Amino acid sequence: MKLMWFHLMPYTELPEDFNQKHPSVWVDIHSSLFDPKRAHHMYNDFMDELEYAAELGYDAVCVNEHHSNGYGLMPSPNLIASSLARRTTDTALCVMGNSLALYNPPTRVAEEFAMIDCISGGRLIAGFPVGSPMDTCYAYGQNPSLLRERYYEAHDLVKKAWTEKDTFAFSGRYNQQRYVNIWPRPIQNDPHPPIWIPGGGSVETWRWCAEMDYVYCYLSYYGYKAGLSTMQGFWTEMEKLGKDRNPYRAGFLQFVGVAESRQQALDLYTEPAEYFYGRCLHVDARFATPPGYxxxxxxxxGIESMVAKAANTASYSNKLSLKATNMKDIVDGGYVIIGSPDEVVEQIRHVATSLNVGHLMLLLQYGNMSKQTTKYNTRLFAEQVMPKVKDLFGDWEDKWWPKPLAKGQRAAVPAFRPQTVAAE
Amino acid sequence: MSQPATTTVEINGFPCRVWTKGQGPKLGFLAGLGGLPRWLPFLDKLAETRTVVAPSLPGYPGATGHTELDSHLDWVLTVRQLLDKAGLAGADLVGASVGGAFAAEMAAIFPAHVARLILIAPFGLFDDKEPAADPWAQRRDALPGLMCADGANWTALVAPPDGANSVEWPIEMSRASEAAARAFWPLGNTRLEKRLGLIAAPTLVLWGEHDTLLPPSYAQKFARGIDHGNGGATRIETIPGAGHLAYLDQPDAVARAVLAHLG
Structure with a gap:
């Protein structure tokens, strides 16, 4: 199986009383909470961590896009990915991804992804999310009633821009361009870089992924227990559509905290987990449901399942538990897997097999976790967990993984030399 | 309160409901946010002396087809067809809230289509010094108080009637919200100010005194814009005790003002 190292890049210094004094971590989070001098260190720490994960042999490093968001400091994940393209060598670069309807024209995505693919020697995974309501409709002012139509049209345009050999005119409902002809073009051109779709649990998205032969990714913050019914729904739909159960059709996000013992894991990871589930997910409900999204x-x-569930108190309490913000409930709910290396191995194998997911995206940094703790978590997982789970799904071929240039064909990137050293 | 007669007209291949009730000269009504999930006492009052014709805009209760409309021009031409097919060409027209913005467009772009015009807290302008509130970013419990001075009036408008389908009713209500968003997201600003001066119809601008969605001061902006076209024949009237959907809060007072303007 593939083990991928994902960074959300959360602002790590939201105040203790954030939830009491501020209505939302997203959309209208106050600028006074953002200290650019501190963010300088945060960005550099986060990029160190991504590079460290690449050095330790994770299959991919992953970045994503958020706007006006206190737990996601990457309005442009492409900027981070281009830096990682120079500072990593063999690791896949998973940009998860670019919200297509936010780019005008969307060929900008085709171009920037092609640049990253060229610079990295063909290591790009191209993620195309619709984007959350907060990012797209509120922070970026997109019309929720037009968002999906624009998304699908932008997808068609980007894909055609990557694959069509000649300059072409695109006459869409929302995008009209007389001359589409992107330079540069992606290295992965057979037929294009792998496309992965992060989505919620809608049947329409599952069907579309199946039809297009894309990887479906369920990026929930609530872990494998809450994600089980969604992934079961996905595989049931694949079966209906006559698709095989190749686990590499799917990706799943999971928070993990590994230490020498379960107690030590609790000691290390309680604060950053509670920071994340408390402060980082403190989103004002008024930004949750723009009409038409x-x-x-x-x-x-959704309404029918609510009606069906109304009599079922078990599911109701399950729904309430999704709001847990204390460590015991966070761990009991499966949002964060913690334990000694062997305990984590057992749980990861259970997650992968029960959800049938070949691409596991790991959040090993979350909330206000320090660089030191993040590196410890990352190293211990790489050394003591990864070797004992890599064997999973060995019988299946991952047809959705980047196909980079052979090593001998790739540019040699000189080691970074700080100028101060050179001047001495 | 007896129910109106229901007919259906087809616009862009989609059905749109038309409600008709009353006697006397025709009076068109384009409803505000939420549309007309049910017949209203306000319309009943008007129907005592006028034949009230209330067509549903695409996506509002009783009508679909909003998903075909991509631009403001699409919407404007659709409303024009709706007025024609509902037999309202040349009639007096009342438009409220989102329907008010379209009523103003009709009077501006097709002046022969609108005899006398009444705008009740219409959408279409945005002043960043006095920003309108965001109807599409509200917590569930805050929305009724934004729509009406007495939130219970909004709650009663959208409450499912006896025998309503428990799945389809809420979807129909959220569809109305989507249709409004589709035409007016994100600020309600359709640059209508550029066209107000084309309105030649004698116009009454009504505003609820307690409108917390669109500031009542916008009434002056409308009147000033329209006065270029009709030579200062625009009147402004404030409705005490009313919020954004003034016709829900004060049906009698709003109906009286409308009928007085029609003469």
Whole structure:
């Protein structure tokens, strides 16, 4: 299986009383909370951590896009990915991803992803999320009723820009360009870089991924227990559509904290986990449901399941537990897997097999976790967990993984030499 | 309160409900946010002396087809067809809130289509010194108080009637919100100010005194804009005890003001 190291880049110094004094971590989070001098160190720490994960042999490093967000400091993940393209060698670069409808024209995504693919020697995974309501409709002012149509059209345009050999005119509902002809073009051109789709649990998205032969990724912050029914739904739909159970059709996000013992893990990871589930997920409900963002089919499925669940107190309490912000409930709920290396191995194998997920995206930094603790978590996982789970799904071929240039064909990137040293 | 007669017209291949009730000269009504999930006492009052014709805009209760409309021009031409097919060409027209913005467009772009015009807290302008509130970013419990001076009036408008389908009713209500968002996201600003001066119809601008969604001071902006076209024949009236959807809060007072303007 593939083990991928994911960074959200959270602002690590939100105040203790953040939830009491501020309505939302997203959209209208106050500028006075942002100290650029501190962010200088945060960005550099985070990029050190991503590079460290690459050195330790994780299959990929992952970055994503958020706007006006106190737990996601990457409005442009492409900037981070381009830096990682120079500071890593063999690791896949998973940009998870670019919210297509936010780019005008969307060929900007085709171009920037092609640049990253060229610079990295063909290591790009191209993620295309619709984007959250907070990012797209509120922070970026996109019309929720047009968002999905724009997304699908932008997808068609980007894909055609990557694959069409001649300059072409694109006459869409929302995008019209007389001359589409991107330079540079991606190294992965057979037919294009792998496309992965992070999505919620809608049947429409599953069907689309199956039809296009894309990887579906469920990036929930609530872990494998809450994610089980979604992934079961996904595999049931794949079966209906006549698709095989190749686990590499799917990706899943999981928080992990590994230490010498379960107690030590609790000691190390309670604060950053509670910081994340408390302060980072403190999102004002008024930004959750812009009208038209959720399709009527998905609304209908949601209302019907609520009606079905109304009599079922177990599911109701399960829903409430999704709001847990203390470590015991966070761990009991499976949001964060913690333990000694062997305990984590057992749980990771359980997650991968029960959800049938070949691409496991790991959050080993979360909340206000320090660089030192992050590196410890990352190293211990790489050394003592990874070797005992890598064997999973060995019988399946990952047809959705980047195909970089052979090593001998790739540019030699000189080691970084700080100028102060050179001047001496 | 008896129910109106229901007919259906087809616009862009989609059905749109038209409600008709009353006697006398025709009076069109384009509803505000939420549309017309049910017939209203306000419309009943008007129907005592006028034939009230209330077509549903695409996506509002009783009508679909909003998903076909991509631009403001699409919307404007759709409303024009709706007025034609509902038999409202040349009639007096009342438009409220989102429907008010379209009523103003009709009077500006197709002056022969609108005899006398009444705008009740219409959308279409945005002043960053006095920003309108965001109707699409509200906590569930805050929305009724933004729509009406007495939030219970909004709650009653959207409450499912006896026998309503428990799945489809809430979807229909959220569809109305989507249709409004589709035309007016994110600020409600359709640059209508550029066209207000084309309005030649004698116009009454009504505003709820307690409108917390669109500031009542916007009434002056509308009147000033329209006065270029109709030579200062625009009147402003404030409705005491009313919020944004003034016709829900004060149906009698709003109906009286409308009928007085129509003469």
């Amino acid at each position: 959720t399709t009527e089919a998905t609304q209908r499925a």
